[in-house]
Amino acid sequence: MFSRQLAAFFLIFTFCTPALASSKKAVVLGFEVDAGLDVQLGKTATSTLRDLAKKQADWKLGPPSEFEENKLLYCEEEDPQKCIPKIATNLQVDVLVTGRVSKDASQFKFTIFFYVNKTFQFANVSLPQGKKAEIPKALTEAWNNQFQAKVSKLEISCLEADAKVFIDNVFVMSTTPGANVIPSITPGPHTIVVKSKSGAEWKTSVTIKAGETTIVKVEFPAVVAPKDPVVKDPVVKDPVVKDPVVKDPVVKDPDVKDPDVKDPDTKDPGVTPPVKKPEEPGKPVNLWKVGFWSTAVTAVALIGAGTYTGMQVMAYEDDKDKIMKADPASYAGVNDVCKNPTPDMKDTCDKGQSFAMYTNILIAAGVTVGLASTFFLYKGYLSGEPEVGGTVTSDDGAVTFVPFFSGNGAGLSVGFSF
Numbered sequence: 001m002f003s004r005q006l007a008a009f010f011l012i013f014t015f016c017t018p019a020l021a022s023s024k025k026a027v028v029l030g031f032e033v034d035a036g037l038d039v040q041l042g043k044t045a046t047s048t049l050r051d052l053a054k055k056q057a058d059w060k061l062g063p064p065s066e067f068e069e070n071k072l073l074y075c076e077e078e079d080p081q082k083c084i085p086k087i088a089t090n091l092q093v094d095v096l097v098t099g100r101v102s103k104d105a106s107q108f109k110f111t112i113f114f115y116v117n118k119t120f121q122f123a124n125v126s127l128p129q130g131k132k133a134e135i136p137k138a139l140t141e142a143w144n145n146q147f148q149a150k151v152s153k154l155e156i157s158c159l160e161a162d163a164k165v166f167i168d169n170v171f172v173m174s175t176t177p178g179a180n181v182i183p184s185i186t187p188g189p190h191t192i193v194v195k196s197k198s199g200a201e202w203k204t205s206v207t208i209k210a211g212e213t214t215i216v217k218v219e220f221p222a223v224v225a226p227k228d229p230v231v232k233d234p235v236v237k238d239p240v241v242k243d244p245v246v247k248d249p250v251v252k253d254p255d256v257k258d259p260d261v262k263d264p265d266t267k268d269p270g271v272t273p274p275v276k277k278p279e280e281p282g283k284p285v286n287l288w289k290v291g292f293w294s295t296a297v298t299a300v301a302l303i304g305a306g307t308y309t310g311m312q313v314m315a316y317e318d319d320k321d322k323i324m325k326a327d328p329a330s331y332a333g334v335n336d337v338c339k340n341p342t343p344d345m346k347d348t349c350d351k352g353q354s355f356a357m358y359t360n361i362l363i364a365a366g367v368t369v370g371l372a373s374t375f376f377l378y379k380g381y382l383s384g385e386p387e388v389g390g391t392v393t394s395d396d397g398a399v400t401f402v403p404f405f406s407g408n409g410a411g412l413s414v415g416f417s418f
Helices: 002-020 039-054 067-074 080-091 132-147 287-326 343-382
Strands: 024-030 059-061 095-104 107-116 119-128 153-158 164-167 170-174 178-182 188-195 201-208 213-217 399-406 409-416
Touching: 024 039, 024 067, 039 059, 039 095, 039 107, 039 132, 067 080, 067 095, 080 095, 080 107, 080 119, 107 132, 119 132, 153 188, 170 178, 201 213, 287 343
Parallel strands: 024 059, 024 095, 153 213
Antiparallel strands: 095 107, 107 119, 153 178, 164 170, 164 188, 188 201, 399 409
């Protein structure tokens, strides 16, 4: 008989236990206090948070204990973010709240640790040392920011009165001039339409953030009044039509010449026709001077490029010296480290040799072109011989061959017109 009653008791307990499991198991551990500070600061903080935890309707608060004792029992980490989850697991609680009291300059610093539903968060509260009485108020504010629902607000700034405000196509309010606050609105995207009494409409889209106040400013577009059409008076014509004056045609005798009309074949002896000046031939182009400037610019460009690549060679030489100085034992007695380069030296040697080759080519080409430029300089500017010139005809697509002669020989110039 007793065994049947005991079985019934366990059966009832099994089915009733889930109903009690809806509440969260919570614990508030005593605050740590840094050495040299009053331990009463930690006791005040702990008792304040325990009173707040008792007011949580869905919490089942466990017996108090000290954070330091639990650290010794369950974890060795100094980092609370790693230690507190281990303590909560061993205590089998859903919510764990504790903290630490330290000193920051002339202020007390309270660091509150929240571990709720396997999520670690913390909050810092600082107070002057002379305001110990405000500790409960400051900690309560931090608690409310953590556990109370955050309200989102919308403020609509409008200069007009009685404008209709629609949010997501639902009428909400009529405006008053100034700020119009909607005290609670669901976070997320919303479409706002404001319609003025004059018929103007203002529209925007906003994204409301949780716990924040979003401000929008309404600016209606200017309404332009239609202009009155300009009506022109019709043109009234005079009904009286006058006969035009008809002049008798003057018939001239073909044999009688008008003295005022000059014969085109008769030349005026007092007028001298303008004399056209012969066009002066264009000055021939000095091909020696053209050759000098072309080769001079090319030589400067080549030598400048060779100078740049030479500077790069010096830079890689410096890099090579740094590598050798960093590990002198590996390069002791080696005359040319780039002949069989090590892995550390290979990239520097390859790039240095490449830039050295470029430098030699560019400098040699620049000097060669410079010598040619010197010859053209002499022939175009310094020589007393007649200038060598040629002309190119202006016929489209034509090729002109012009011979030229100088004191030292002769040649043929080819010109292309394009």
